[in-house]
Amino acid sequence: MSESINNREYRQKVLKQVITELHEGKTVEEVKGIFEAAFQGVSATEISEAEGALMAGGLPVEEIQRLCDVHAAVFKGSIEEIHQPTDQTQIPGHPANTLIRENRVIEKIIEKELRPYLKEDTKENLSNVANGLQKLSSIDVHYLRKENLIFPYMEKYGITAPPKVMWGVDDEIRDMIKELQNNLNNLEWVQIQEKAEEAITKITEMIFKEENILLPMLLETLTQDEWKKIAAESGELGYLVEKVPAWNPVEEYQPAVKEEKSQAGVITMPTGVFHLEExxxxxxxxxxxxxxxxxxxxxxxxxxxxxxxxxxxxxxxxxxxxxxxxxxxxxxxxxxxxxxxxxxxxxxxxxxxxxxxxxxxxxxxxxxxxxxxxxxxxxxxxxxxxxxxxxxxxxxxxx
The missing domain is CATH 3.30.450.20 (PAS domain)
Structure with missing residues (x-):
């Protein structure tokens, strides 16, 4: 037990060191060796717990967010070994399956509707880039479902650092797309190329984080009943993919986080529970x-x-x-x-x-x-x- 505690404390110190060096201007390549030495072979859940401990100790979420690119650089090629694929991601209608399907749509927009037109400065290409950015802006629907349906369940289990960090990166991506759309006609072609590639890189890294860090953590933690609730409410926010089938698993589980039962002074509504005074x-x-x-x-x-x-x-x-x-x-x-x-x-x-x-x-x-x-x-x-x-x-x- 003491060894486990010491390991956690050591890893938190490493995280602080990496964040400090990033804050001072070092690149991801310069710090990823330190991170890899401490966290190679460690599950994504344990890393999120370490980040959560730092946030609980007062470290701003913006600082934790600096680690996102380090995660992606280090774990490519290793997280797949830590988290073996699960059948749930292959079930049509399951939110995990839908998330992955939408990521393929996002990649297709980038590779078919945007990137090919960034190569040469022509009026036609500029128009196509504008259309591609418009289609790419629909990524907001994907992020909204993640932030409003998935993150709340993570927070119920005390997993607070990853949602805050990921939400911050989502907003950065939204802003990058919107800024490029608004200034497309005022930028030099080389600036358009640079800003578009910067946004594409950020989006691609987020796809990797969702599928290799976020999803394994969710599949380890959420009950089938909670996945069903996410699936049931997803349609209200919309999808990037067409024809998402209804998912109706036969087996049901009781949610690990129990809701307050109706009792004196408690009003139970379809979307929440109030004490009378509240x-x-x-x-x-x-x-x-x-x-x-x-x-x-x-x-x-x-x-x-x-x-x-x-x-x-x-x-x-x-x-x-x-x-x-x-x-x-x-x-x-x-x-x-x-x-x-x-x-x-x-x-x-x-x-x-x-x-x-x-x-x-x-x-x-x-x-x-x-x-x-x-x-x-x-x-x-x-x-x-x-x-x-x-x-x-x-x-x-x-x-």
Missing amino acids: LVRMLDTLPFDITFVDKNDVVKYFSQGPDRVFPRTKAVIGRNVSNCHPPASVHIVEQLVADFKSGKKDNEDFWIKMKDKYILIRYFAVRSEGGEFLGVLEVTQDIKPIQEITGEKRLVGPE
């Missing part, structure tokens, strides 16, 4: 007011945010919605509800000025999955601050 406080934190009227025209609920546009008291609960409006507008409300019930309308918007505020009032018909009318949702918001927004403010952008 749900109440979340609804009261929304930057707009909501009120729900049921199918019998009875007020059932309203949120209690700190800055309500219109006053509400608990006395309104159980009241007929027609009695909650001035006589001059009640006929409009009644007609709107009638249109919702009949299916003539699904929503209606109104907007009014109130002193220094500009109020948008929106009404939505709430229907069951089968289309049955369940009630009306009113959403009220002061949109003046939104109208005054200009420019951009990104979560991630130039410093």
Whole structure:
């Protein structure tokens, strides 16, 4: 046991050393020997654990991200021996199979739709490069599924470093493609070639990491039930490949991470679980007011945010919605509800000025999955601050 602990500590020190040298300007070729000596023959899972320990100790994810190219340079030719192929990657409809199929599509776009046209500076080639980049930008769908469906399951098992690092590289690839698309007509041909090849290299390395580091880790960790959930939700985000078949394995496993069961004070929804206080406080934190009227025209609920546009008291609960409006507008409300019930309308918007505020009032018909009318949702918001927004403010952008 002590030997194992010492090995982990030693490998973490090696990772820090490699990151430091990369930060100081050394190339991948210059540092990969140090990395290889410490990690040759070590599973991808153990390497991710070492990286996770460094992040837990305060090392920024951007620094860990520097290791991505070192991983690719060292493990080509060795990871295949560590992780033997599994049948799951050959099952049509299995998310692992779909990921691999999409990578072949990405490679085909690069080799057939982009790279051949980078050789010679002609007007026709420039147009073809633009088309190739447009097709390549669809890689975003592939990355979105990975980030929004696969990464959450990894995090449930405490595997946090690889998702953060890989997401950062995904964003770099997206930005490289977008930047080249936006500046294609303003760059010299040699600059187009260099930037395109740089993006292609980054994409190719990501394909390698997905199939030789990410997938083996997932196949070792996720249960069949979790893979099924990923497959079931993948269609909502879309695919790069056509005709992804439904995957319905006979054998089922209980998920290793148990969901909270329904109990007092717990509200179980199709997409998550709330404790009652969490749900109440979340609804009261929304930057707009909501009120729900049921199918019998009875007020059932309203949120209690700190800055309500219109006053509400608990006395309104159980009241007929027609009695909650001035006589001059009640006929409009009644007609709107009638249109919702009949299916003539699904929503209606109104907007009014109130002193220094500009109020948008929106009404939505709430229907069951089968289309049955369940009630009306009113959403009220002061949109003046939104109208005054200009420019951009990104979560991630130039410093």
